Amino acid sequence: MRAAIRVAGFISLILSSGQSLAEYQLDMRPGVTSFSQGAYEIHTLVMWISVVIAIVVFGAMTYAIINHRKSKGHKPASFDDNLKLEILWTIVPFIILGFMAVPATKVLLDMEDVSNSDMSIKVTAYQWKWHYDYLGEDISFFSNITTPDSLSVDTSCNVEMDENYLLDVDNRVVVPVNKKIRLLFTSNDVIHAWWIPAFGVKKDAIPGFINESWFKTDKPGVYRGQCAELCGTNHGFMPIVVEVKSEEDYAAWVGIQKAAAAEAAASAGKTWTMDELMAHGEKVYATNCAACHQTSGEGIPNVFPGLKGTPIVTGDIAKHIEIVVKGVPGTAMQAFGGQLNDADIAALVTYERNAWENNTGDIVQPSDIKAAR
Amino acid sequence: MSAVIEEHHDDHHDHKPTGIGRWLFSTNHKDIGTMYLWFSFTMLFIGGALALVIRAELFQPGLQFVEPEFFNQMTTLHGLIMVFGVIMPAFVGLANWMVPMMIGAPDMALPRMNHWSFWLLPGAFGLLIESLIMSMMGMGSAPNFGWTFYAPLSTTYGPDSTDFFIFSVHMMGISSIMGAINIIATIMNMRAPGMTYMKMPIFVWTWFITAYLLIAVMPVLATAVTMMLTDRNFGTSFFDAAGGGDPVLFQHVFWFFGHPEVYIMILPAFGIISQVVPTFARKKIFGYSSMVYATSSIAFLSFIVWAHHMFTTGMPVATELFFMYATMLIAVPTGVKVFNWVSTMWKGSMTFETPMLFAIGFIFMFSIGGFTGLMLSIVPADFQYHDTYFVVAHFHYVLVTGALYAIYSAVYFWLPKWTGNMYDEKLGKVHFWVSTISVNVLFFPMHFVGLAGMPRRIPDYNMQFAEFNQMATIGAFVFGFSQLILLWNVVKTIRGRSTVKATDQVWEGAEGLEWTIPSPAPFHSFTTPPTVK
Ligand SMILES: [Cu+2]
Numbered sequence: 029m030r031a032a033i034r035v036a037g038f039i040s041l042i043l044s045s046g047q048s049l050a051e052y053q054l055d056m057r058p059g060v061t062s063f064s065q066g067a068y069e070i071h072t073l074v075m076w077i078s079v080v081i082a083i084v085v086f087g088a089m090t091y092a093i094i095n096h097r098k099s100k101g102h103k104p105a106s107f108d109d110n111l112k113l114e115i116l117w118t119i120v121p122f123i124i125l126g127f128m129a130v131p132a133t134k135v136l137l138d139m140e141d142v143s144n145s146d147m148s149i150k151v152t153a154y155q156w157k158w159h160y161d162y163l164g165e166d167i168s169f170f171s172n173i174t175t176p177d178s179l180s181v182d183t184s185c186n187v188e189m190d191e192n193y194l195l196d197v198d199n200r201v202v203v204p205v206n207k208k209i210r211l212l213f214t215s216n217d218v219i220h221a222w223w224i225p226a227f228g229v230k231k232d233a234i235p236g237f238i239n240e241s242w243f244k245t246d247k248p249g250v251y252r253g254q255c256a257e258l259c260g261t262n263h264g265f266m267p268i269v270v271e272v273k274s275e276e277d278y279a280a281w282v283g284i285q286k287a288a289a290a291e292a293a294a295s296a297g298k299t300w301t302m303d304e305l306m307a308h309g310e311k312v313y314a315t316n317c318a319a320c321h322q323t324s325g326e327g328i329p330n331v332f333p334g335l336k337g338t339p340i341v342t343g344d345i346a347k348h349i350e351i352v353v354k355g356v357p358g359t360a361m362q363a364f365g366g367q368l369n370d371a372d373i374a375a376l377v378t379y380e381r382n383a384w385e386n387n388t389g390d391i392v393q394p395s396d397i398k399a400a401r
Numbered sequence: 402m403s404a405v406i407e408e409h410h411d412d413h414h415d416h417k418p419t420g421i422g423r424w425l426f427s428t429n430h431k432d433i434g435t436m437y438l439w440f441s442f443t444m445l446f447i448g449g450a451l452a453l454v455i456r457a458e459l460f461q462p463g464l465q466f467v468e469p470e471f472f473n474q475m476t477t478l479h480g481l482i483m484v485f486g487v488i489m490p491a492f493v494g495l496a497n498w499m500v501p502m503m504i505g506a507p508d509m510a511l512p513r514m515n516h517w518s519f520w521l522l523p524g525a526f527g528l529l530i531e532s533l534i535m536s537m538m539g540m541g542s543a544p545n546f547g548w549t550f551y552a553p554l555s556t557t558y559g560p561d562s563t564d565f566f567i568f569s570v571h572m573m574g575i576s577s578i579m580g581a582i583n584i585i586a587t588i589m590n591m592r593a594p595g596m597t598y599m600k601m602p603i604f605v606w607t608w609f610i611t612a613y614l615l616i617a618v619m620p621v622l623a624t625a626v627t628m629m630l631t632d633r634n635f636g637t638s639f640f641d642a643a644g645g646g647d648p649v650l651f652q653h654v655f656w657f658f659g660h661p662e663v664y665i666m667i668l669p670a671f672g673i674i675s676q677v678v679p680t681f682a683r684k685k686i687f688g689y690s691s692m693v694y695a696t697s698s699i700a701f702l703s704f705i706v707w708a709h710h711m712f713t714t715g716m717p718v719a720t721e722l723f724f725m726y727a728t729m730l731i732a733v734p735t736g737v738k739v740f741n742w743v744s745t746m747w748k749g750s751m752t753f754e755t756p757m758l759f760a761i762g763f764i765f766m767f768s769i770g771g772f773t774g775l776m777l778s779i780v781p782a783d784f785q786y787h788d789t790y791f792v793v794a795h796f797h798y799v800l801v802t803g804a805l806y807a808i809y810s811a812v813y814f815w816l817p818k819w820t821g822n823m824y825d826e827k828l829g830k831v832h833f834w835v836s837t838i839s840v841n842v843l844f845f846p847m848h849f850v851g852l853a854g855m856p857r858r859i860p861d862y863n864m865q866f867a868e869f870n871q872m873a874t875i876g877a878f879v880f881g882f883s884q885l886i887l888l889w890n891v892v893k894t895i896r897g898r899s900t901v902k903a904t905d906q907v908w909e910g911a912e913g914l915e916w917t918i919p920s921p922a923p924f925h926s927f928t929t930p931p932t933v934k
Contacts, residue, residue: 053849053852053853053854053865054849054852054853055849055852056785056852056853057853057854063781064785066781067781067782067784067785068785070779070781070782071776071779071782071785074775074776074779074782075776078772078775078776081772082768082769082772085739085740085743085768086765086768088743088747089743089746089761089764089765092743092746092747092748092749092751093746093751093761096682096746096747096748096749096750096751097750097751097752097753098683098750098751098752099752102748102749102750102751103750104682104683104684104748104749104750105684105747105748105749106684106685107687107748108684108685108686108687108688108689108745109687109688109689109690109691110687110688110744113744114688114691114737117736117737117740118733118737121732121733121736122733125729125730125732125733128729128775128779129725129726129729132725132779132780132781132782133722133725135781136718136721136722136725136780136781137718139781139784140718140721189462189463189864191863191864191865192863193462193863193864194462194861194862194863195863213715217553217557217558218551218553218554218557218558219551219553219554219648221713221787221788223788223856225785225854228781228784228785229784230713230784230785230787230788231713231715232713232714232715234642234648234649234714234715235553235642235643235648236642236643236646236647236648237642237647237648237649237715239714239715240715253854254854254856254859255856256713256787256788256789256856257551257713257788258473258546258547258551258554258788258858259554260473260545260554260558261469261470261473261545262469263469263473263858263859264469264856264858264859264860264861264862265469265861328468328470329539331470331542360558
């Protein structure tokens with residue numbers, strides 16, 4: 029029957045598409061953790077039970093449709109109930125449901141047991157990116173989508189797409205293999221959901237609440253997923269990438285993270301040149317601001333304001349910094365003070381004041397931001 | 402003046418006002434039923450057009466036609482229009498037409514309320530569609546938070562038009578509640594002598610139970626939107642964690658309405674299938690009383706399964722287990738219904754006119770939606786299905802090839818009684834076959850992309866989902882445009898120039914009071930009550 033489904037799928041594919049056939053998937057993938065395995069097995073079990081019941085019921089119906097028709101001169105019978113039969117088809121389904129409920133309960137109890145974890149990562153969702161905080165490790169970072177220009181409509185269909193189109197991020201979550209990783213989920217704004225199909229983990233990140241889940245896998249590799257709960261305009265553009273590494277590689281990664289953090293702290297004190305600020309500011313803008321205000325700085329009319337030539341970024345510098353640091357309550361404009369360091373904000377403000385022909389010539393230094401906080 | 406009124410009073414057999422006034426001021430159950438059905442049909446094309454925008458954007462990866470922001474408005478309004486503007490009004494329209502005729506009454510019990518409950522709808526949807534038109538003209542954004550409007554996306558982060566939306570939902574709710582009260586009052590008080598409850602046609606039974614569901618849950622929906630209203634405008638924090646509120650509370654309130662709502666949209670469909678199948682099998686419905694009990698148990702269970710929409714919100718294990726087991730139980734009474742329909746066909750003398758084709762299509766494809774529903778109830782597997790295209794496939798099998806197919810079946814079944822003319826059978830069959838093939842090309846591949854990991858409500862996707870999305874879009878356009886065949890057939894039947902006149906009984910195997918009165922049915926169905934043995 030599975031073969032039949034695949035054949036049917038394949039035929040319909042050929043019929044529907046003359047283009048090259050990329051790799052496609054008909055069924056759930058088995059996964060790399062105990063409960064993505066468990067979910068896959070219970071999914072397969074329930075699906076095949078359903079297929080068997082469908083064959084029996086649809087078979088009987090098809091038999092009747094073919095044979096018990098007026099055009100073949102079939103005369104209607106007069107029965108309109110049968111107590112024994114009715115009791116039977118009420119009780120048998122109960123028994124079948126029992127066969128599904130037992131393994132489902134087992135897998136679920138395993139999933140919900142977050143005790144004895146080896147390490148914990150706090151995952152905070154933002155519109156529209158993820159923040160990861162390695163508890164007790166002093167490592168934390170944002171993870172943004174990297175697919176270029178994924179948010180502008182392009183009727184020419186010429187967007188470059190590799191196999192990880194929309195599924196790539198700038199900073200991956202890196203974890204060691206064979207360790208029970210506990211995840212704590214919360215959100216900074218609306219409800220999001222963190223989902224990696226290969227782990228079988230899908231949990232809502234809810235503002236004001238903390239949800240828990242965990243995973244443990246013995247297969248190093250890169251695992252990808254997406255936000256699974258509608259969270260606003262760019263819901264489709266907040267992927268998740270987890271890289272599972274060997275113990276040694278993980279330790280090396282931790283070392284690099286700590287060195288980078290030290291370097292960033294050192295650079296915060298120095299005085300930057302205009303070119304340095306513009307170059308860094310463009311990067312900060314691209315990952316944090318372009319999703320709403322657009323790369324062109326023109327925004328989306330009536331949804332997100334433009335920054336090109338508006339008094340918000342060409343007027344008072346202090347006001348501009350305040351909006352970036354504290355956000356605008358009641359709107360999608362977040363408070364970036366907690367998300368970006370002084371150098372990032374200084375570069376960003378400088379960039380916004382000089383990009384897109386704004387050309388105010390203003391330079392903002394990290395020390396200005398420190399003073400303004 | 403009084404002389405005129407008396408004259409009207411005496412002349413109540415088939416007199417009706419003419420012109421536009423007949424429709425604007427009508428309190429007649431048939432005219433109101435007709436208006437409900439046309440309203441629903443109009444909304445079907447509007448909601449369908451929005452769906453085609455969605456499918457066009459998803460035809461291939463990349464953004465080709467609409468911005469993500471507008472895409473979200475499309476999914477939101479498509480859902481709201483189809484649920485509240487198409488399926489529910491169509492069933493109310495059918496109830497208006499058929500319940501009085503099936504129980505031997507002259508009209509609905511509360512005709513003025515009937516008038517009001519219909520006329521609230523154009524206002525409600527006018528408001529909703531106006532926000533979309535304003536969005537297209539560049540003035541603000543239409544509701545963009547999905548038809549489930551989860552807080553805080555719809556409260557703190559909702560666009561200005563959310564307040565329009567709230568008012569619109571309030572009007573829909575009032576309309577539904579009044580419609581439901583009217584149906585209950587009619588069924589309780591106006592049955593012909595001898596028609597005991599256990600002699601009522603199944604369609605009447607299913608609507609009777611549905612009406613109770615409506616009265617129970619529409620106020621809950623009103624509560625949810627009122628809490629949103631005060632959160633947005635009057636400084637409360639029901640759903641705002643920053644003020645001590647709980648965003649998950651919104652989901653509990655919403656789904657306490659939302660799950661029974663699912664059955665509000667399918668129980669009348671069960672009723673229709675239970676009228677159509679026996680007629681064309683020329684055999685009595687199998688297991689009448691078990692049908693009634695199964696419908697009642699489904700209605701009862703629908704109140705204790707709401708949290709199965711919320712397994713990923715992080716509930717205690719015991720709660721998850723309770724809602725999983727309760728949800729699985731629904732398979733039992735639903736199975737009983739399907740077995741009963743198959744047994745009704747068994748050893749019948751079947752013919753396959755269009756209503757029967759749609760009914761058989763319903764049984765096949767609704768069952769597919771039922772099986773995926775069972776799969777979704779299993780919590781560990783649900784973590785993988787939740788908020789993916791697998792769910793989208795599931796509820797479209799239930800609502801399109803389920804509820805909508807039942808409505809089509811009903812329209813073809815009763816259209817000759819309503820108009821006095823037979824519809825074009827050949828055109829009806831073409832409509833059925835084109836729809837059935839295209840609807841499966843549309844929705845079946847969604848199972849595959851869902852299982853492969855494509856989230857729902859996204860305007861763009863990875864290459865691995867491309868082929869099946871392309872297929873679905875082709876199916877969508879064929880299915881969408883093939884509904885014009887129905888429109889053409891209905892118009893042709895109403896005009897009646899090239900059609901055969903319908904007999905009173907219409908169908909050879911038809912039984913029931915509605916088939917004892919002339920076709921087209923007189924303005925007041927039964928002026929003297931018939932007696933049921
Ligand atoms: Cu999100």
